[in-house]
Amino acid sequence: MSVDTVNAEGLHAAMVDQLVADHADKGLAMRPEVETALRTVRRHLFTPDAPLEEAYRADQAVVTKRRGDEAVSSVSAPWLIAEMLGQAADVIDGGLLGRHVLEIGSGGYNAALLHELVGPAGSVTTVDIDSDVTDRATACLAAAGYDDVTVVCADADQLIGHDRSYDLIIVTVGAWDIPPAWTEQLAETGTLVVPLRTFGMTRSWALRRAGDRLTSHSQRLCGFVSMQGSGAHEMRYVDIAVGVHLRLDELGQQADPEAVGALLSQPPAQEWAGASLPPRTILADLDLWLAARITEAGQQFVVLTAQQEAIDAGLVTPAWRYGTPAALHDGSFCYRSALKWTGDLFDVGARAHGRDAGAAAERMVKQMRDWLDAGSPSPMLHVLPAGTPDGDLPAGTVLDKRRSRVVLTFNPS
Ligand SMILES: C[S@@+](CC[C@H](N)C(=O)[O-])C[C@H]1O[C@@H](n2cnc3c(N)ncnc32)[C@H](O)[C@@H]1O
Numbered sequence: 001m002s003v004d005t006v007n008a009e010g011l012h013a014a015m016v017d018q019l020v021a022d023h024a025d026k027g028l029a030m031r032p033e034v035e036t037a038l039r040t041v042r043r044h045l046f047t048p049d050a051p052l053e054e055a056y057r058a059d060q061a062v063v064t065k066r067r068g069d070e071a072v073s074s075v076s077a078p079w080l081i082a083e084m085l086g087q088a089a090d091v092i093d094g095g096l097l098g099r100h101v102l103e104i105g106s107g108g109y110n111a112a113l114l115h116e117l118v119g120p121a122g123s124v125t126t127v128d129i130d131s132d133v134t135d136r137a138t139a140c141l142a143a144a145g146y147d148d149v150t151v152v153c154a155d156a157d158q159l160i161g162h163d164r165s166y167d168l169i170i171v172t173v174g175a176w177d178i179p180p181a182w183t184e185q186l187a188e189t190g191t192l193v194v195p196l197r198t199f200g201m202t203r204s205w206a207l208r209r210a211g212d213r214l215t216s217h218s219q220r221l222c223g224f225v226s227m228q229g230s231g232a233h234e235m236r237y238v239d240i241a242v243g244v245h246l247r248l249d250e251l252g253q254q255a256d257p258e259a260v261g262a263l264l265s266q267p268p269a270q271e272w273a274g275a276s277l278p279p280r281t282i283l284a285d286l287d288l289w290l291a292a293r294i295t296e297a298g299q300q301f302v303v304l305t306a307q308q309e310a311i312d313a314g315l316v317t318p319a320w321r322y323g324t325p326a327a328l329h330d331g332s333f334c335y336r337s338a339l340k341w342t343g344d345l346f347d348v349g350a351r352a353h354g355r356d357a358g359a360a361a362e363r364m365v366k367q368m369r370d371w372l373d374a375g376s377p378s379p380m381l382h383v384l385p386a387g388t389p390d391g392d393l394p395a396g397t398v399l400d401k402r403r404s405r406v407v408l409t410f411n412p413s
Contacts, residue, residue, distance in 0.1 A: 011056035018058040034085050037116035045144040046109040073133045075107040087206035091191045091217045098122045104156040105172035108140035111149045125150040155229035174224035176233035177401040178383050195224045199291035200249035200303040216381040221284045243310030247303035263333040269357035271365040272349040288379045290325040292397035293367040299329035331355030377410040
């Protein structure tokens with residue numbers, strides 16, 4: 001055995017151990033069949049140009065293609081793939097063995113894992129819009145011994161193989177909308193796992209089909225390269241101060257950068273919820289709750305992002321600089337602020353600028369308290385075809401995409 005082979009085996013085992021431990025830290029149990037697949041498929045065979053150490057980093061994607069500064073293709077991060085496969089396996093009654101799967105976005109690695117999970121009685125088709133990617137995936141899959149994965153070069157916004165239906169469609173590229181083709185290609189109670197942006201925030205949703213609608217069973221925080229082709233939807237950013245931006249991702253969202261920038265230069269008001277939360281409390285669900293509550297209250301929801309320099313300069317103190325819920329309303333600008341720690345516990349709060357800043361911050365803090373008082377409920381997503389009459393929608397916060405109507409609801413946990 002060569003030194004590299006020995007190295008690869010050790011790094012591979014350590015990566016899977018790390019993934020299992022990370023799952024446990026998040027309160028998730030890795031399913032045994034997912035762990036077995038992760039221990040079987042050698043990731044370095046799908047990242048031949050990367051050093052072995054990078055191939056076996058649990059927390060990192062390996063970028064395989066860039067366009068300018070933008071990564072357009074990668075072999076996804078193992079932690080994320082492991083969580084998404086777990087989401088799929090949790091929803092599908094009877095598990096993945098023998099199932100027919102369509103993967104959207106090809107890197108080879110996830111297709112090989114899926115092949116292990118579905119076994120010889122199942123099938124895996126992987127589709128990518130980019131022939132460089134499909135050529136690469138085909139070669140890597142063959143080198144790793146997975147000759148019977150079907151690799152297709154096409155825009156997955158459309159039907160892939162008109163007479164096919166899949167038990168699972170797993171999307172490994174960031175989507176903004178759910179095209180009708182995805183629901184149509186699912187078996188009647190099939191599962192769609194998709195990293196979908198709602199209100200400018202991405203979650204991997206595991207959704208189950210019933211007729212023409214999809215209902216979520218789980219969701220996880222995640223990030224992905226963006227969808228290309230006819231389903232592409234570019235995120236818009238407006239600069240409101242040096243290094244401070246608003247993300248406007250939904251239809252009809254607008255903000256006047258100069259007016260919001262002027263608000264930001266006014267003195268802030270800070271309010272706290274008065275909570276004492278333990279360190280591992282996950283606040284991603286709170287962010288979607290705020291998006292829904294702010295929208296329901298008739299305020300404009302936006303996402304605040306900032307460069308570290310702007311935070312260091314004290315311009316803004318967002319909860320997370322890559323995307324913090326914010327509200328624009330009646331001459332005020334308010335956002336979820338950085339946490340306040342007291343020993344091992346923390347509090348959540350809001351910071352506002354502009355007219356009645358104190359009242360605006362108190363309003364957002366009240367929305368946070370409501371979430372805590374309701375038992376920190378998790379969001380559920382319902383996806384219905386565009387054109388579904390309002391009366392046929394479940395009660396919740398409606399987000400109209402181009403080809404679907406999305407409704408966010410919250411169930412007590
Ligand atoms: C993160 S990579 C996929 C990773 C892969 N599943 C793995 O095994 O790690 C995302 C891929 O989605 C592809 N993609 C983007 N838009 C697409 C579309 N409309 N249809 C099919 N593939 C698309 C990109 O070319 C890119 O290769």
